[in-house]
Amino acid sequence: MSKKISQLTKVIHHLNSKDGDRDFDMQSMAGEYESEIEQILRDAADRVNAFKQQLETKREDNRIQEVVKELQAQHDAARQEALAQFEAYKQRTKDAETALHKAAEMKMNALTGQVDTVRQELQQRMAELNALKESNHSSSEAQRKALALAKRETEEAVKKGNKQFNAMLAERMGMEDDLRQQLEALQARLQTASTDNSSRAKEIGAERKQWDAQRSALVQERQQADAAWRLKVDRLLEELESEKENGARAVELAEEREQTVRQLSEHKAAMALRLDNAEASLQRKTDELSGLAKSLRAAEAQVDLLKDDLLTAQQEVQRNAQRAQRAEDTAEATHTRLEKLQATFDAEHAEWRQQHTESTSSAARQRAHLQDQLAAALAGHRTAEQRLQKCEKELATATDELAKTRESNAQLVSQLTREQSAAGDKGQQVRTLEAELSMTREQARADFAAAKAAAAAELQAKLAAAASQFERKLDEERGQHEQAQQELRQQMREAIAAAERHSIDCQARLQDTHQQAMRRLEGQHAEALGEAEQRATAAREEGQAKKQHVAELERQLRQVKQELGEMRGQKDQLEMQIREQADSASSSQQTLSNQLAAARAKQAALETQMREEAVRGAVAAKVEQYQAEMRRLKETIQEQGSAERAQMLQDFQQAQDKLNAEWATKVDNLSQLHERSSQARQAEAKAARQDLVHRHQAETEAAAQHHQAELATALEQQASEFRQALEEAVTRHKADLAAANARLQAAEQQHTQQLQATVADWTATLASTKEHAQHTQRVAATAADKRQAQACQELQRGYEAQLGRLRDDLAAAQRSVQTMQSTLADLTSAKQYVESKCATLQAKLGSKTQELQDTVGDLNMKHAAASAAAEVEHKSEVEAMAEDHEAAISALQDEMAAAAAQAASQYNQLNERFTVLSARFDARESRAEDLELIAELDATVKSQAGELRLLEERLAQMRGELLLREENYNKTFSNGGAGEKALAVDKALNAQQGVVDWMLKSSSKKKLLEEQAKNRRTTSFKAAR
Known part of the structure; x- marks a missing residue:
């Protein structure tokens, strides 16, 4: 520096210091x-x-x-x-199930204890009964009766209990069947609901493919707007953080936030409008492409018509070529015949020359004989020459006709070649048009594919994130819904299976307990009967022993009495006193024993009856108590199961209603969006359709006019070309006929000159041989006459045969001339046919023009009616869209207000959290x-x-x-x-x-x-x- x-x-x-270039x-x-x-x-x-x-x-x-x-x-x-709420719900369900199992087990344990207590009491009663039976040895019959009565009553009680148990079991089975039917009905309803949900999900999935493309762009724009809004909110948060000590800016920030919200809503509406405009432009482009496709199809139809006309012309050319081929074949046949006639004429001429030579030699030998017949021979010769000249003329005429036919065939072939070249040129033009059309179609397809690919790429780029996010959310919600349904179903199935297993276990336990009790009662009853019989037998044996002991005592008493009787004498008074005392003692003892036995029997019977009645009452009471407990347990289980099932069904119904409500809300929102977008698209489609109708009408009129002009031009050109070709062919045919006549006359003159020279030669020869003939005439007059006659006959026959052949040739030549005339007539008829075809095509062109004008008028009328209807519908749709737009704007304003409130609350929460974290960080x-x-x-x-x-x-x-x-x-x-x-x-x-x-x-x-x-x-x- x-x-x-x-x-x-x-x-x-x-x-x-300087003053120059300073x-x-x-x-x-x-x-x-x-x-x-x-x-x-x-x-x-x-x-x-x-x-x-x-x-x-x-x-x-x-x-x-x-x-x-x-x-x-x-x-x-x-x-x-x-997840915690879901786990808590699962834990509550498991706890309820565990509590239900525990309660059932506790009740079963209590019932088992009660059964054991009843069994022990029964055993005690049976022990007491056995003791009573053992104590009542003397009353065996009463005991048997009592035992039989007890057995019958026990059997009756068992039957009654079995009947009651069977009735209860049937009732329980009926209730279980009813519950199972109800459960199956509920499962069917659940399955139907799940099927409906799945079908609805499928329908929503099918519809989602339709409006995902519409919604994703809006979602993406909304996400962009939300992102911009979040950025703005973040900026506002930063400004709030940087200026949070300044409380005076709160109102300004709120106003700015509201303004930002309004701007965001306006931006969102603008984005939606831009999206709608983009979709409308895409639809218009699609409609334009469809219009181009339609115009291409119309051009293709026009090309098809031109192809049909070209095909008709080619068929006409082929017919002309066939006619020319037939004429050429006829000419070739005529030429073949002429060649055959020429060969025959040459052979006959050579033969005639040979005969003439022979006749000349014979005339030289017989000159004298032939001088008289020379005039006739000369006349015949002249006649033959005339016939020969006539045949040569006919041959020349046929040759000229053949040449003319060949020339006409050549002209027809050249004309056919020109027509084929013209058809080839037209075909080349058609192929050129087809190539241009294919190139235009390919270019239009390429443009359409490019536009479609670009639009698809843009839409794909816009829809990818939103579609994937929506599909993830939908899959997550569907998975959660299906998982919740599966868990609920599994819980219901487990609870029902547990209840069924519990009821089956209870039923099995009760049945086993009842069977065991019955078996024990029967065993105890059998043991009691056996013990009673054994005890009765022992009592009998003991009674017999007592009787034997009494008998032994009586025998001893009798022995004592005998001994006392021996001492009666000594002690009579003592014996009398002893007897009286003994009799009184025995009688009193017997009476007392009888009274004691009767009292004991009555007491034992009463006690047995009382005990049996008490046992029956206790057993009946225990059975009733057991049945009541069973009924209470069953009712409790049913109530708990129904309550749990009702609770589960209620929870499931609530969850399903909640999910259905959420789905309905989403579907309603999406359907509203779809309706709005579809209305916008319909309006755009109607506008595009009107534009397309206008363009189509203009293009149709222009195409009709252009087609009419081209068709009229083509028809006039074809008619003029065909007339010119026919005139040229007729002119050439006339010229060819004139040239052929001239050539025929020249050939006839030349042939006449040649014949005259030949006649002169023959005359000189005759003159030279006249002398020899005169010299030999005299020598061989006789033989010559004979030979002359034979020769004349042979000549006559040869001339006649030659004349017949010449006549046949003349007839053939006349037929060939007739054939050529018929060919000329066919060509004339073909010319008339082409003229009539041109007139017919012109008439068709006029009718087509009228039909096109009528069609254009109908289209104009339909377009006017469709335009009026479209305007009315457009007004209604515009009003509906305005209402929807106002509703959407109000909803968006509410949503933005809610979002602003939520953002404010989040900001407060974040500020509080930041304060707490700052305090924690400082500490x-x-x-x-x-x-x-x-x-x-x-x-x-x-x-x-x-x-x-x-x-x-x-x-x-x-x-x-x-x-x-x-x-x-x-x-x-x-x-x-x-x-x-x-x-x-x-x-x-x-x-x-x-x-x-x-x-x-x-x-x-x-x-x-x-x-x-x-x-x-x-x-x-x-x-x-």
């Missing part, structure tokens, strides 16, 4: 310095702006990452909460690595601050230097010379003041930078932790 200043000072001194040098130097100053300032501003843009980009990226992390955390929290304990990192960051900040200070000082020096240069320049060039440029110092000082101030940094910006550096250190510290 000092060097430049010194140079500038030298330059100024040199310029002041102005020029100073102006160039000033321009260079000004450009250098502007370049320096521009580079500095660009660098500063780039650095600022990078800083803002990085800050935006950090904010976006933080927002994404927060949204991901919220999504994870919501997902975890939903954290520092670690060694954190302190080292903070030290490193502080060192980095200090080094950057030092570099920043150096840059500020350097910029301040540059600014001072520049100001000094400008001041020196203004002082030097402020004398008002011509062409001089004086700079304003104030303007120069304020020219880049904003850039220099930003580069120098104000105190508030420094504080903001320090806060940002602190935040970055905090973020890096968190990341490090």
Whole structure:
């Protein structure tokens, strides 16, 4: 800088000292310095702006990452909460099932204990009964009766219990069948509902393919608008964070937020309108392509018509070629016949010459004999010559006709060739048109494919994210719904199966218990009967032993009595007293024993009856109690099962209703969107249809006019060409006939001359041989007469045969002439046919023109009616769309208001969370690595601050230097010379003041930078932790 200043000072001194080219040098130097100053300032501003843009980009990226992390955390929290709720529901269901199993097991254990208690009481009663039976030895019959009665009563009780159990079992089975039927009905309803849901899902999936393409673009635009809104909200949040101490900006921020919401809604509506316009343009392009396809099809139809006309012309040319071929075949046959006639004539002429030679030789030998017949021979010769001349004339005529026929055939062939070449040219034109049409079709298809591919690519690019997101959501919701349904079904099936297993187990246990009790009762009854019989037998044996003992005692008593009777004499009084005492004692003893036995029997019977009645009552009471417990258990199980089933069905119905409501809401929203988009598309389609109808009418009229003009031109051209060809053919045929006649006359004259020369030769020969004939006439007069007669006869026969052949040839020539005349008549008829065909085509052209005019009139009328109907429908649709648009705008405003409220609440939550986290962060304990990192960051900040200070000082020096240069320049060039440029110092000082101030940094910006550096250190510290 000092060097430049010194140079500038030298330059100024040199310029002041010089007066020659000072102005020029100073102006160039000033321009260079000004450009250098502007370049320096521009580079500095660009660098500063780039650095600022990078800083803002990085800050935006950090904010976006933080927002994404927060949204991901919220999504994870919501997902975890939903999973926790689902797990809690599953746990509640499992707990209820476990409680039901535990209650059932407890009741079964209680019933089992009661059964065991009843069994023990029964065993005790049976023991008591056995004891009573053992104590009642003397009353066996009563015991048997009592036992039989007890057995009958027990059997009756067992039968009654079995009947009651069977009735209860039948009732239970009926109830189970009813419950099973109800369960099957519920399952059928559930299956029907699931089928309906699946069919509805399929229908929605089928419809989704239709309106996904429409919705995805809107969703993408909405996502873009939401992203822009989020960015704006983030910016607003940043402004709130940076200016949160300023409470006065709250109202302005709210207004800006509302304005942003309005702008977003307007932007969203504009995006929707742009989307609709894009779809309308796409539809218009599609309609234009369809119109081009229709015009291509019309051109193809026109080409097909031209092909049909060309095919008709080719068929006509083929018929003419066939006729020419037939004429050529006839000419060839005529030529063949003429060749045959010529060969026959040559053979006959050679034969005649030979005969003439022979006759001449014979005439030379018989000259005298032939002189009388010379005149006749000459007359016959003349006749033969005349016939020969006539045959030659006919031959010449036939030859001329053959030549004419060949020439006409050649002309026809050339005409056919020209017509084929013309047809080939037309075919080439048609092929050219077809090639152009195919090229146009391929180009249109390529354009259509390109447009379609571009539109499809754009739509695919727009729809990919939204469609995938919607499909993921739909699949997740469907999966959750199906999973919930499957879990509910599984839980219902498990609960029902558990209840059925529990009821079957209870029934089996009850049946087993009943059977075991019956078996035990029967066994105990049989054991009691056996023991009673054994005891009765023992009692009988004991009675017999007692009777034997009594008998033994009576025998001993009798022995004592006998001994006392022996001592009666001595002690009569004593014996009488003893007898009286013994009789009285025995009678009293017997009476007492009988009374005691009867009392004991009555007491035993009463006790047995009472005990049996008590046992029966206890058994009946226990059975009734057991049955009542069973009924209560059954009712409890049924109630619990029905309650659980009702609860499960209610939960399932609520979940299904909730899902159905959500689906219905989504379907209604989507159907509304689809209706709006379809209405917009219908309006665009109607407008495009009107445009297409107008274009189609114009194109139809133009095509009809063009087709009429082309058809009339083609018909006139074909008719003129055909007339010209026919006239040329007739002219050529006439010329050929004239030339053939001339050639025939010339050939006839030449042939006449040749015949005359031949006759002269023959006359000379006859004259030379006359003398020889006269000399030999006399010699061979007789033989000559005979031979002459034979020769005359042979000549007559030869002449007659030759005359017949010549007549046949003449007839053939006449037939060939008739054939040529018929060919000429055919050509004339063909000319008339072509003229009639031209007239018919002109009439058809007129009718087609009239039909086209009628069709155009009908189309105009239909178009007018369709236009009126379309206008009415368009008005109604516009009104409906306006109402829908107003409703959509109100809904969007409500949604945006709700979103703004939600954003405000989220901001408050985030602010509170940030406060809590800040408090937690401030209250954290520092670690060694954190302190080292903070030290490193502080060192980095200090080094950057030092570099920043150096840059500020350097910029301040540059600014001072520049100001000094400008001041020196203004002082030097402020004398008002011509062409001089004086700079304003104030303007120069304020020219880049904003850039220099930003580069120098104000105190508030420094504080903001320090806060940002602190935040970055905090973020890096968190990341490090």
